[in-house]
Amino acid sequence: MIDSKELQHKWLTKIKTLNSTLWNDRAKFPVIQRWLNNFQGAVFEREVEQMHALHLLQQFMVFGEVEIHELLKVIYRDLFRYPLIQEIRNNLGSNFTAIEIGSRYNNALLNTRFLGLGRAGESGQHLIYTFRQFNNLPLDLVSDANSLFTFSNGKDELAAPMLSHVVFIDDISGSGTQAKDRLTPVISRIKALRPECKIYYFPLFATTQAIEVLKGTPGLDVIKPAMELDPAYSCYHDKSIYFRDVNDDGQTMTASKAVMQAYGESICRGNGLGFGECQLLLSFHHNTPDNTLPVFWFNEQPAAWSPIFPRHPKTAINPAIL
Amino acid sequence: MKPTVNPFSLTKAVDLTDEQINSFWVDINSTGGFAKKAKPTSPMPMIIMGGKGSGKTHLMRHYAYQVQKLRNTGFDLFSSIVSEGYLGVYIRTPGLNASRFRDKSQSQAQWAALFSYYLELWFAQTLLSVFQEFITNSNKKIDNEPKLVGDMYKLFDKSPATAPETLSGFIDLLEDLRKKLDFKINNAAFSRTLDVTIYALNGKLIFGIPKLLQAAFPDLKNLVFLYLVDEYEHFDEQAQRYFNTLIREREFPVGFKIGVKLWGLKTLKTFSGDEGLKEGSEFERLILDADLRASPSVYQQFALNLCRTRLQEVISKKISDNPNDIQKFFSDANSLSLAETDWGRACARFKGTRRPGVTSLEKKLKEHAKRFQSLAVESDNQVAEIISLIEFDEDYLIEKTNCFLLYRAWYRNKPLLKAAREIREDCLRYVKGERANTAHATVLDKFEGDLRHQFIIEAEHKIDYLGLESFIAMSHGIARNLLTILRGVYDWSLFYGEEPSALVSVRAQRIAVEEASEWFFQDAQHQSDGGKNAAIATDRIGELLQAIRYSDKPSECSLRSFSVEWDGLDAQTRDTIELAEKLSFIIRDSERKERNSARPTPKFQLNRMLSPRYRLPIASRGSIHLSISEAQAIFGNPDPTSFKKIKMDRLRELNAPFSSVIKQGGEIYEFEF
Numbered sequence: 001m002i003d004s005k006e007l008q009h010k011w012l013t014k015i016k017t018l019n020s021t022l023w024n025d026r027a028k029f030p031v032i033q034r035w036l037n038n039f040q041g042a043v044f045e046r047e048v049e050q051m052h053a054l055h056l057l058q059q060f061m062v063f064g065e066v067e068i069h070e071l072l073k074v075i076y077r078d079l080f081r082y083p084l085i086q087e088i089r090n091n092l093g094s095n096f097t098a099i100e101i102g103s104r105y106n107n108a109l110l111n112t113r114f115l116g117l118g119r120a121g122e123s124g125q126h127l128i129y130t131f132r133q134f135n136n137l138p139l140d141l142v143s144d145a146n147s148l149f150t151f152s153n154g155k156d157e158l159a160a161p162m163l164s165h166v167v168f169i170d171d172i173s174g175s176g177t178q179a180k181d182r183l184t185p186v187i188s189r190i191k192a193l194r195p196e197c198k199i200y201y202f203p204l205f206a207t208t209q210a211i212e213v214l215k216g217t218p219g220l221d222v223i224k225p226a227m228e229l230d231p232a233y234s235c236y237h238d239k240s241i242y243f244r245d246v247n248d249d250g251q252t253m254t255a256s257k258a259v260m261q262a263y264g265e266s267i268c269r270g271n272g273l274g275f276g277e278c279q280l281l282l283s284f285h286h287n288t289p290d291n292t293l294p295v296f297w298f299n300e301q302p303a304a305w306s307p308i309f310p311r312h313p314k315t316a317i318n319p320a321i322l
Numbered sequence: 323m324k325p326t327v328n329p330f331s332l333t334k335a336v337d338l339t340d341e342q343i344n345s346f347w348v349d350i351n352s353t354g355g356f357a358k359k360a361k362p363t364s365p366m367p368m369i370i371m372g373g374k375g376s377g378k379t380h381l382m383r384h385y386a387y388q389v390q391k392l393r394n395t396g397f398d399l400f401s402s403i404v405s406e407g408y409l410g411v412y413i414r415t416p417g418l419n420a421s422r423f424r425d426k427s428q429s430q431a432q433w434a435a436l437f438s439y440y441l442e443l444w445f446a447q448t449l450l451s452v453f454q455e456f457i458t459n460s461n462k463k464i465d466n467e468p469k470l471v472g473d474m475y476k477l478f479d480k481s482p483a484t485a486p487e488t489l490s491g492f493i494d495l496l497e498d499l500r501k502k503l504d505f506k507i508n509n510a511a512f513s514r515t516l517d518v519t520i521y522a523l524n525g526k527l528i529f530g531i532p533k534l535l536q537a538a539f540p541d542l543k544n545l546v547f548l549y550l551v552d553e554y555e556h557f558d559e560q561a562q563r564y565f566n567t568l569i570r571e572r573e574f575p576v577g578f579k580i581g582v583k584l585w586g587l588k589t590l591k592t593f594s595g596d597e598g599l600k601e602g603s604e605f606e607r608l609i610l611d612a613d614l615r616a617s618p619s620v621y622q623q624f625a626l627n628l629c630r631t632r633l634q635e636v637i638s639k640k641i642s643d644n645p646n647d648i649q650k651f652f653s654d655a656n657s658l659s660l661a662e663t664d665w666g667r668a669c670a671r672f673k674g675t676r677r678p679g680v681t682s683l684e685k686k687l688k689e690h691a692k693r694f695q696s697l698a699v700e701s702d703n704q705v706a707e708i709i710s711l712i713e714f715d716e717d718y719l720i721e722k723t724n725c726f727l728l729y730r731a732w733y734r735n736k737p738l739l740k741a742a743r744e745i746r747e748d749c750l751r752y753v754k755g756e757r758a759n760t761a762h763a764t765v766l767d768k769f770e771g772d773l774r775h776q777f778i779i780e781a782e783h784k785i786d787y788l789g790l791e792s793f794i795a796m797s798h799g800i801a802r803n804l805l806t807i808l809r810g811v812y813d814w815s816l817f818y819g820e821e822p823s824a825l826v827s828v829r830a831q832r833i834a835v836e837e838a839s840e841w842f843f844q845d846a847q848h849q850s851d852g853g854k855n856a857a858i859a860t861d862r863i864g865e866l867l868q869a870i871r872y873s874d875k876p877s878e879c880s881l882r883s884f885s886v887e888w889d890g891l892d893a894q895t896r897d898t899i900e901l902a903e904k905l906s907f908i909i910r911d912s913e914r915k916e917r918n919s920a921r922p923t924p925k926f927q928l929n930r931m932l933s934p935r936y937r938l939p940i941a942s943r944g945s946i947h948l949s950i951s952e953a954q955a956i957f958g959n960p961d962p963t964s965f966k967k968i969k970m971d972r973l974r975e976l977n978a979p980f981s982s983v984i985k986q987g988g989e990i991y992e993f994e995f
Contacts (some may be wrong), residue, residue: 009833016817025326030819 007317008051013059018295023062026287027308032057035308039296042266043259052256053295056235057308059242061282068204068285069134069225072127072169075202079224080167084108084190112165113143117182117201120144123171126286128206131169145186151194158193166190170203171284173225174291175204176213181202187219189200198222205229207278235260235293242281260293267303268294283309326816329632330809333802335379336414343383344392348631356381359608359670360579363407367569367578369554372610373906374846375802381610382550385579386412387452390516391459400460400541403944407458408546408577411449411627415556418444423561426510430560434593438521438564440503445549447496453535454489462539464489470538477530478521531574536575546577554588566599584609585848585904615909617798625794625804629990633807637823652811652826656788662828665774668781669718677718678727683978684709686874690736690979711742720749722773723762729874733980735994736749740958764805768879776872785937788828788837795940796835796844798909798930801969806841839934846905848930853905855898859957862906862965864928864936866956869936869969870946873976878944883911883944885925890950895958899926902957907932911942923947 012029019027029121035057036298039049063071088104089096112135116128117211126145132142143159173179179201188201198221200213214223236257246252257273264272265270271294273279277292288297289309297311332338332761336604338346349355361368362385372378381388387403387410394402403409422697424430425439457464464470468487475492482499486492503518510516531549557565569578570592599605606994614621623645630641630648641647650657660666687708691699699705712728714721724745730739752762766773776783787796797804809878814830816822847857863884871881886899902908908926930940948956952972974981 013837019817020813027824028819029817322727 007028008054011054014058015054018058018060022064024064026062027057031306031308034306039259039261042165043262044255048255048288050261052252052259055252055256056242056260056281057296059281060309061286062309063204063282065285068127069130071204072131072134074226075169075204076131076137079222079226080165080200081105084318088161098201108164109141110142111160112167113148113160113161113163114141114167114169115143116149117144117168117170117179123284123287124125124169127169148186149189152268154191156193158190161194163190163194163197163201165198167200167202170201171205171286172282172289172291173201173203173206173214174274174289176206176210179210180214180217183214183220184216187217200224202226204284205282207231207233207276207280209276209278229280233250233282235271235281235282237279243259244295260295264294267298267305279295324446326551326822327636328809328816329635330345330805330812333809335377335383336588338380338383340386340388341385341502343380344389346628347380347384347389347393348624348805350620351627352617352620352843356384359613361606362384362548362579364606365572365574366607367572367580368608369580369582369605370608371582371584371587372612373550373904374585375800376611376614377801378610379552379993380801381410382410382552382579382581385548385550386410387456388412391456398460399456400462400746402786403456403460404541404545409452409543410548410550411445411452411685412550413445413448414551415551415553418556419825420557420561422507422557422723426516427514428510428516433521434514434560434564436503436507436516436518437561437674438523439518440500440507441565441568442522442527443496443500443523444942446531449528449531449549450489450493450496450511451548454493464538466538470534471700474535475743477526477534478529479523479526480519480521480523482519488575496916505866505902507945508697518642521910525568525573526570531573531644533563533573535852546573547575548577548579550581552580552581553586554582554860555588555618557588558881559588562588563591563593566590567594569602570594570597570599575775583806583904584906585603592714609800611906622794623790625801626790628801628804629790629808632805639823647837649790650825652790652793652831655786655790655830656789657786657825658828664778664783664786668783671781671783673716676713677721678779679722680709682711683712683725683728686978687738691732694735694979697732698735698739708738708739711746714749717753718777719760719770719773719792720753723765723769724749726765726769726773726875727761729978732978733982734873735982741936768943769876769942772871772876772879772881775937775939776793779872779937784836785934786828786832786936787940788831792940793835796838796933798906800931802907803838803842803931807835807838810837810841814967836934839931842929843907843935846907848901848905853896855960856902856905856907858960859898860902860928862969863908864932865971866969867928867938867946868936870976871958873973874978875974875976875980878946880939880941880943882930882938882942883925883927883945884948886924886948886953887950888922892954892958895954898957899953918940942991 002183011228015027015032019025036050036053039048040195041055043049043106059123068300084107088108092100092104114128115129116122116124116126116131117249118124119241131137132139148159149165155309170179182203183199190199199219199254200222201217201220203225206214206223207229208231211223211228212219212224217223226249230239230264232239232241234240235242236253240253243250243253243256261272264274271290274288274293280292281296282289283297284294290297290311292309296309298305299307299310300313332342334341352358359793360370360381370378370381385408388401390406391399412622418440423433423440467489471486471489475481483495486495499521501537506513508514508516528549535547536542536545537859541772551565554562554565565580566589569580569650571594571681572578592599601607614624626645633651634641655663661670679734681811686707687699687705688702691697691705692701699708708728712721713723716725727745728738728742729749731738731745748760748762749759751759757763778785784794787793791805796807808848811826811831811834812822814834815826818827818830820827820830843857847853867881867884870876870878891899899908903926905909906929909929911925911927925941927937928936933940952968959965969979
């Protein structure tokens with residue numbers, strides 16, 4: 001049972017350090033207190049619920065600007081550039097020089113387009129700008145899905161006829177379904193025009209479950225995240241890393257789940273433990289994914305919920321206000 | 323959101339830039355300031371000692387040329403340095419890595435000569451680099467550079483290379499010789515040889531070059547070339563002995579200031595006929611923190627200025643010299659309502675319920691008192707009557723005093739019901755304001771703080787150590803202690819969302835003080851066996867003082883001090899006590915002779931930084947005297963068994979049913995305290 005003052009102090013001290021070092025001062029005590037006040041005894045006593053909330057908060061991961069930039073470098077360098085160079089070397093057999101490899105890589109790069117997944121204003125598009133900057137890529141290599149194509153003589157054509165690689169960048173794939181839905185039509189158009197073009201999907205993070213779902217996307221050649229979130233990152237999974245500090249045959253985990261699910265359902269019906277029931281505990285510098293437990297991010301009106309890492313919702317246009 | 327900067331985040335002078343050393347510098351407010359104590363213009367060598375964080379490095383870097391230059395910005399540099407009377411050459415000994423100069427199949431004599439030669443090159447190079455920068459920044463030219471450089475070159479016993487003609491060339495030559503030496507020393511473990519030619523020894527360059535520089539610049543005829551050698555503890559005994567020899571044989575215009583931790587001075591011996599350096603005639607000693615502790619008002623003012631200087635970095639409004647202006651940033655007991663204080667919060671907990679002190683007294687009476695005839699407690703009804711006389715709902719402090727007085731009567735083997743009636747009478751007189759000659763007035767005069775703290779702890783609350791004045795007192799003459807408390811206070815205050823320019827809350831202070839106390843205990847530790855023993859012993863003495871203070875009938879008020887009978891102690895006990903003192907766990911209060919005896923009994927205080935860790939007061943009045951066996955059990959024996967025994971023996975005297983009563987009752991009576 002988590003209830004001691006000492007534990008509360010220990011966690012608060014850890015949170016203070018996290019806040020001033022990794023969380024970029026986003027969760028000072030008044031914000032934490034407002035957030036804890038959401039838990040008002042609907043499941044257990046208020047103090048017990050708040051201790052469960054603190055227990056999760058002191059393990060919450062925030063990926064700040066610097067970390068995201070580094071991961072974007074990892075995507076380009078480790079997931080795209082190095083494997084492509086390796087492929088070029090393999091194709092050249094034993095007769096290769098650094099110049100030859102460099103030249104072939106540059107040719108391949110000229111016929112590569114990097115795209116943010118999703119619509120303008122969504123996180124994939126937000127990341128692609130930073131991705132280009134931090135990897136020193138020419139502006140011409142960055143595109144959006146529509147600009148890949150031209151329409152002439154009444155038919156679809158590729159804007160770059162020799163297109164060889166298309167790389168989709170995204171921040172996270174939690175369940176895999178949304179990414180699959182978005183990728184399928186674009187991939188199908190590309191492959192119809194140039195079947196040999198290789199298609200990549202590189203999210204910063206993806207759950208193991210999402211990777212499995214995405215593997216079934218027709219025409220998608222490579223799916224690889226910079227960081228794979230295996231089931232241990234799922235808050236209430238048997239292998240969860242978040243309850244290793246309590247050794248009570250899962251009682252704390254069960255109680256914590258009951259609290260988070262009850263409040264989660266009250267604010268985010270049908271997705272009380274995060275979209276796709278991913279049960280994640282992470283946030284990014286630019287937004288919090290909806291796969292994270294909603295108690296941390298839910299920020300929509302009219303619910304009177306004070307989030308700690310608010311999510312900027314994808315609000316649909318309300319015709320009434322037009 | 324950009325995190326707000328904590329002005330106290332940097333607490334170690336070694337981490338500060340020259341600009342920060344200059345801007346954070348605070349002098350003491352006594353005639354002549356620090357300069358009068360540190361005497362930078364005096365050619366008499368000085369060993370500057372002090373506990374960890376007492377300001378040795380900041381002081382020495384303040385006298386270094388790089389900071390001299392900064393504080394004289396806007397003035398003519400050359401005449402400013404001449405008027406300051408010294409040119410500071412700051413050297414940190416860890417850069418030398420003195421541990422390289424041993425073993426590797428070479429004799430000790432070889433290493434000694436090599437170390438001495440290395441020092442010549444290193445010091446001379448550092449000095450000349452500083453001097454060259456000084457001359458360049460002063461827009462001065464050397465009239466006859468080739469002659470000066472030629473004269474310096476002649477200081478070598480033998481030509482090491484082609485003679486340079488410029489000062490830069492000479493500096494390069496020194497660096498080149500030093501690098502070659504580095505290479506040979508570093509590879510000696512593999513080559514098993516040390517084929518080195520020594521070109522200069524015994525201060526030839528260290529003392530010779532300043533003389534030549536002075537001759538080349540007659541305006542510098544009174545300038546002291548001040549070597550500021552910091553972190554001397556990194557020199558092993560042999561290295562210190564060599565350096566001590568240099569100190570003894572120093573020649574004008576060279577001065578030395580040696581910075582060393584209290585535990586770091588390994589020897590005062592020299593190689594000059596094996597004699598030791600003589601304090602007073604061959605060197606002076608300044609113990610920074612002891613010196614500041616000896617003048618509490620000077621330290622208080624210094625600490626306030628230290629805090630003001632840092633706070634002013636983040637607060638736009640000018641903070642005046644008035645102590646209130648700076649103290650008002652921190653809530654303290656005076657700025658709180660009674661209900662917000664530790665006492666008020668503890669009292670609130672017991673509204674309408676019996677206090678633990680009374681419950682515990684009742685339990686002890688029921689369990690033990692009836693067994694002793696002299697106490698005249700025969701039934702539970704009598705116990706109930708005693709308790710009804712002791713309980714005092716109107717004022718919990720008076721009630722605590724009542725309990726204390728009843729325990730005292732018990733200790734004195736008095737009939738307790740009668741004693742309780744007298745206590746009640748006294749209590750009512752005291753409350754009416756007829757305080758003269760009441761036992762309550764006498765007890766509260768001495769023990770009020772202790773009884774309040776007992777009550778707060780019984781209420782499972784924490785004792786407050788609030789306000790800047792408390793922090794300054796807690797820092798016990800060591801500036802870094804104060805900065806560390808303030809860093810924590812400020813960190814928590816920012817986390818709690820408080821405005822940097824507003825009042826720092828009580829809750830931020832409460833947590834930070836507790837953390838700082840724990841930090842001090844960990845940070846002061848030394849990773850040697852002796853150091854570990856000193857930490858264990860400190861923990862024991864803290865535990866013992868705490869147990870006595872929170873006993874039924876504490877023997878002393880405001881207890882944080884102890885004395886020991888020095889003469890009979892074994893060597894290990896003495897060593898551990900001395901090391902605990904050098905690590906600043908305990909602070910020597912005074913040396914006194916025991917009454918009717920010529921035996922020395924040094925008195926020590928537990929460092930005030932440890933007060934929160936052991937719930938002890940900041941002020942110190944009473945003191946316990948440790949017998950030889952007690953001192954040896956605490957400081958001399960790593961095994962905890964004998965410590966547990968002496969602690970239990972002490973507590974039997976202070977907690978009911980009191981061993982003295984048990985003895986008088988003639989019963990064999992085992993009681994777990």
